[in-house]
Amino acid sequence: SAVISQKPSRDICQRGTSLTIQCQVDSQVTMMFWYRQQPGQSLTLIATANQGSEATYESGFVIDKFPISRPNLTFSTLTVSNLSPEDSSIYLCTHSGNTEAFFGQGTRLTVV
Amino acid sequence: AQSVAQPEDQVNVAEGNPLTVKCTYSVSGNPYLFWYVQYPNRGLQFLLKYITGDNLVKGSYGFEAEFNKSQTSFHLKKPSALVSDSALYFCAVRPHGSGNTGKLIFGQGTTLQVKP
Numbered sequence: 001s002a003v004i005s006q007k008p009s010r011d012i013c014q015r016g017t018s019l020t021i022q023c024q025v026d027s028q029v030t031m032m033f034w035y036r037q038q039p040g041q042s043l044t045l046i047a048t049a050n051q052g053s054e055a056t057y058e059s060g061f062v063i064d065k066f067p068i069s070r071p072n073l074t075f076s077t078l079t080v081s082n083l084s085p086e087d088s089s090i091y092l093c094t095h096s097g098n099t100e101a102f103f104g105q106g107t108r109l110t111v112v
Numbered sequence: 113a114q115s116v117a118q119p120e121d122q123v124n125v126a127e128g129n130p131l132t133v134k135c136t137y138s139v140s141g142n143p144y145l146f147w148y149v150q151y152p153n154r155g156l157q158f159l160l161k162y163i164t165g166d167n168l169v170k171g172s173y174g175f176e177a178e179f180n181k182s183q184t185s186f187h188l189k190k191p192s193a194l195v196s197d198s199a200l201y202f203c204a205v206r207p208h209g210s211g212n213t214g215k216l217i218f219g220q221g222t223t224l225q226v227k228p
Contacts, residue, residue, distance in 0.1 A: 031214050042202065043156075043218045056213075092155065096214025099144055099163055101206075105155040 006104035023093035028073035118219035133188040135203030144206040
């Protein structure tokens, strides 16, 4: 199973600023996924990141707010732009193994 | 629409007693089924999966789950609960087949509280 590392593990940001989250996988993977977990809620898929093409966003999520990069098969970034308190969540990246998905520890974002 | 339901927000059980955390799904085809556990301030940990074969699958920490195709259910079970099992449990489904990229659909989560 691939190991996923996410940075930062947590951050407190001012509203109106942006935060970029990095996700590193220790082996090459085709698809990477970004999820959001709002306080007390389940996980919701933000987008699917495939290397060499634009990310595919789920309903309710747009590229201007959540730009994603996928420069190679082991790395991806998610930026949360123009932060508001409603963006306070845990953001998790994962990759699609042959069957089960493996998650990083997540990034806990608090917007003040 | 594809969905996963965990009908109980919280399950309370005494230590040593059996536990069940329920999950039903509405996904076409033959999806892959998973259970994940989340401890406070931790990421999601994979517990077990059903892909095909025997309806009863065994996973980490003594947990098991029973797949029931006719009821589209995948309930998580453990014969004897431990206080350390107290955590948030998520059922997840991965639609399988052409056009499916590997994304997961999660249930809303069930908090398991095991009391000494």
